[in-house]
Amino acid sequence: MTYCVGIKINAGLVFLSDSRTNAGVDHISTFRKMIVYERPDERFMVLLSAGNLSISQSVREMLQVEELREHEDAPPMTIWNARSMFDAARVLGSAVRHVYERDGESLKQAGLDFNVSFIFGGQVKGEAMRLFMVYAAGNFIEATSETPYFQVGESKYGKPVLDRVLAPDTPLDAAAKCALVSMDSTMKSNLSVGLPLDLVVYEADALKSDRVICIDGDNPYYRMLHSSWGKKLREAFDSLEDPAWDGSEAPSPLRVQAARHAPIRKIANPNERLI
Template sequence: MTYCIGLRLNAGLVFLSDSRTNAGLDAISTFRKMIVYEKPGDRFMCLLSAGNLSISQSVREILQVEKIPGAEGEEAISIWNAKSMFDVARVLGSAVRRIHDQDGPSLRAAGIDFVASFILGGQIGGEAMRLFLVYSAGNFIEATRETCFFQIGESKYGKPILDRVLTPHTPLDEAAKCALVSMDSTLKSNLSVGLPLDLLVYRADSLSADQVVCIDDKNPYFQMIHNTWGQRLREVFEGIDDPRWDGGDATHPLMVESERFDPMKKIGHASEKIV
């Protein structure tokens, strides 16, 4: 399994991915889940992948040469000449469907589901930054101001901090910190996600990315994130009052009657009913 995050903010884009791939308890490997396609000054695109590794690698391989028909009288569209990130997402969807048509029947015969998902984000000169989530069928949705991030893979452990902290106005460095906290929470709770990590920060309208880092278990900043986040969570938890069951005076009493519901009833003999 894996965990990848893509954030679209007013100030730019943030991408973070782990690198663990496993096919069982004794078959754990490291494969990068992030790839960047870039023509400095013209276009920047970043792709994150999760799911079946053979599928995602095949999609990434043919994406560089995949083409879809252009308008009548115009050349075919590829990721290198597309005039919008929407068209780039269409090319990616076409690549996913091509691999599905090529490998899907054999996978089904072997009892293997065709499972792969992708986060695609970037900017083409003359257009605003855009972020897409592409599904196994090749269809996709786009991030909005109301939903400014996407996750793929083991998303549940790292989602709460993203929901609570991120808005489109979040500064890029703060957003990168938030993504790393989200990843640390996932690493703590799920062995199928693992180091090293790839982190990329893209600043709006730069049309190239130079803030890219590979993070391993000895990275000082990530070690600080791991230790500080765990410590501060414990401090906050310990600062919350314990519940009182004796009905005594409390700032936030627990033993109060609900206006709508009764306390749970106990069954004391075989003929008693819950209703």
């Protein structure tokens, strides 16, 4: 599997991907899932991919040459000349559709879904930053301030911390930290997501980024975060009041039966009816 997350906040964009792929648990490999497209001071885009590796690699290859035409006489549009991220996402969607036309039928005959999804975001000069999630049908959705992030792959383990932390005014470094904590929780509970990680942090309107880093188990910050987060989470957990069953003077007693609901069904013999 895979876990990738893309975040759009006022201060910038964060992209983070793992690099594990597997065809069964006995066939695990490392493939990097992030590509950065950068023409400094003009456009900066990041692509994260999840799903069938043969499809996502083909789409990435195709994207280099993909041209979209509005009509026959229109000049070809590529990710390198698209005037907006929306148009660039359309070019990506078109590349996905071309791969589907080429491989979809054969995959179906082999009993395989055309399973692929992308997070694609960045900024084109003259426009605000934008973040998209592109589906296997080449259609896409865009992140808004209410939903400032997209995930692809093994997304559930790492979702609660994103939901609790991210808001449009989250500082950029905190958003990067949040993505790393989300990834760390995912790797803790799911072997199909693994190091090294690829991280890009993009500052709004910079139209380039040198905060582009491959992180493995030796990275000092990641090691600190991995051990500190586990410890701090544990401390936070320990500092939560334990449930008090017996002392009636507990400030937050647990022993209060929900008034609007029946007690839990307790059965004492085989002849009792359930309802």
